Amino acid sequence: MSLPDYEAWAIFAAVARLGSFTAAADELSLSKPTISKAISRLEQALGTVLFHRTSRKISLSTAGKSLLPHAQQIARDGEAAMEAARDTTHLLKGQVRLAAPLSYGLSHLAPVIADFMCAYPEITVDLQLDDARVDLIEEGFDCAIRIAALADSSLRAIKLRDVDTYFIAAPGYLERMGQPKTPGELSEHDCFVYSNTPNPELWHLTGPDDQTVNVRPRCRFRSNNGDVFLPALIAGRGIGYLPDFLCQAALDAGNLVNILPGWRLGDIALNIVMPPSRLRPARVDALVNFLKENLR
Numbered sequence: 350m351s352l353p354d355y356e357a358w359a360i361f362a363a364v365a366r367l368g369s370f371t372a373a374a375d376e377l378s379l380s381k382p383t384i385s386k387a388i389s390r391l392e393q394a395l396g397t398v399l400f401h402r403t404s405r406k407i408s409l410s411t412a413g414k415s416l417l418p419h420a421q422q423i424a425r426d427g428e429a430a431m432e433a434a435r436d437t438t439h440l441l442k443g444q445v446r447l448a449a450p451l452s453y454g455l456s457h458l459a460p461v462i463a464d465f466m467c468a469y470p471e472i473t474v475d476l477q478l479d480d481a482r483v484d485l486i487e488e489g490f491d492c493a494i495r496i497a498a499l500a501d502s503s504l505r506a507i508k509l510r511d512v513d514t515y516f517i518a519a520p521g522y523l524e525r526m527g528q529p530k531t532p533g534e535l536s537e538h539d540c541f542v543y544s545n546t547p548n549p550e551l552w553h554l555t556g557p558d559d560q561t562v563n564v565r566p567r568c569r570f571r572s573n574n575g576d577v578f579l580p581a582l583i584a585g586r587g588i589g590y591l592p593d594f595l596c597q598a599a600l601d602a603g604n605l606v607n608i609l610p611g612w613r614l615g616d617i618a619l620n621i622v623m624p625p626s627r628l629r630p631a632r633v634d635a636l637v638n639f640l641k642e643n644l645r
Contacts, residue, residue, distance in 0.1 A: 357391040359427060360384055361399060362420040365409055366489060418486040422626065425491075429628030442471035445636050448485070449494035452576035454478040457594055458494060461643045465636060472632045480545050480573055485624055491633045492623045494640075496592065498615055503625040507637070509645050512617045513593040517605040521585035529588070532562045532612055539569035539587035541578045552590075556612040590614060619644065 363373040364384065374381045392399050399413035409417065449458050454476065462474055477483070477490075485493055485504065499506055516535075518528075529535055532554045542549050549571070552564045569587045570578060578589045579596065583604045589596075599605040621640055623629065629637075 353423075354387075354391055354394060355423060355427060357387040357394075358420045359424040360387040361391055361413075362417065362424040364388060364400070364407070365413065365417050365420070368407065370407070421486065421489055422624065425624065425630070426626050426628050428630050429626070441469055441632055441635055443630070443632050444473045444475055445492075445632050446475045446477070446490045447492055447494070447636065448477045448479065448483045448488075448490045450480050450496055451478045451574055452480075453494065453496060453594060455576075457644065461640065464643065465639045468639065469632070469635055472635065474636070485622065491629070492621055492637055494644075495620045495622050497617050497620070499618075499620055499622070505623045505625055505627075507621040507623075507641060509619040509621065509641065512619055514590060514613050514617065515593070515596060515600065515607045516588060516590050516609045516612060517582060517596055517600065518588045518608055519583055519585040519604065520606055522587065523606060523608070525585065528606075528608055532556065532564050532609060535564050535566055535588065535609075538567060540566035541570040541572075541582065541587050541589035542566055542568045543573070543575055543578075543590070544571050545573040552614055554612050554614060556609075592617065 360373065360377065360379075363377055364370055367373050367376065370381055370384045370388075373379075374384045377384070388399060395412070395416070397412040398410045399416065400407045401410055447462075455478065458476070462476060466472070466474065482495070483490060483493060485491075495506075496512055526538060529538060532552075535552070550565060550568075552566055554562050554564060556562070570581055572578065575589075575591050575595050578591065579599065581587065582589045582591075582596075583599060588608070596605060600607060621637055623633075623637070
């Protein structure tokens with residue numbers, strides 16, 4: 350049995366990431382013919398085409414797209430293994446790709462990243478902010494911040510803290526429309542609905558003593574980002590459901606009121622998630638440890 354062509358897999362990952370044989374050759378300090386031969390060698394071994402090539406550009410084939418996550422994992426594991434065998438003091442350089450939710454990234458993560466860049470001047474950060482959940486392996490991220498109840502998966506996860514959530518409204522809205530005393534009354538109020546959930550039209554609420562109830566909110570404002578709800582909530586336009594990092598300041602100032610205390614749409618936490626391998630480049634470990642220390 351022949352061994353896998355690890356070099357060709359790593360070269361394939363680099364070409365796919367950079368979108369160019371020439372760019373991959375420059376980054377890896379190899380000749381362009383060496384890059385081309387490695388890809389051809391891998392295609393021949395696999396019996397399939399990995400790239401569609403034209404005179405102007407290359408693009409991943411269907412097979413290439415499906416095999417890319419495996420190539421990325423091989424490249425990451427190889428780099429991490431090499432670093433593990435050496436003194437990592439001088440390896441804190443290069444790029445780390447991090448994904449995070451938009452609002453949390455702007456309000457809480459951005460200052461921490463600024464401090465990290467000061468502490469590690471040779472590490473560059475590619476931070477992508479999006480409330481949609483990314484596929485770490487397929488999209489080539491080293492780690493991600495997730496604010497959710499994590500489903501079982503092969504990803505490695507570090508829980509930083511629990512996140513409190515509140516049903517909230519402005520005092521003016523409650524004076525005008527009345528304060529709901531039970532979750533069922535939410536269907537009679539103007540509600541703000543966060544759409545980036547599997548079933549935003551149906552709220553599954555859990556309350557004191559683990560009581561449960563399903564509510565179909567009357568939607569007045571719908572968005573895939575919670576931060577945009579705050580001005581309308583403070584202006585008294587409806588009832589929303591937000592995590593503490595978005596609404597705590599407004600609650601403390603009295604601009605919003607916590608209604609239906611004890612009721613929640615499930616439990617969520619602030620987590621760092623990473624690909625399943627225990628081996629990570631030193632620069633990724635540096636960022637993960639920095640986030641652990643500064644985001645708890």
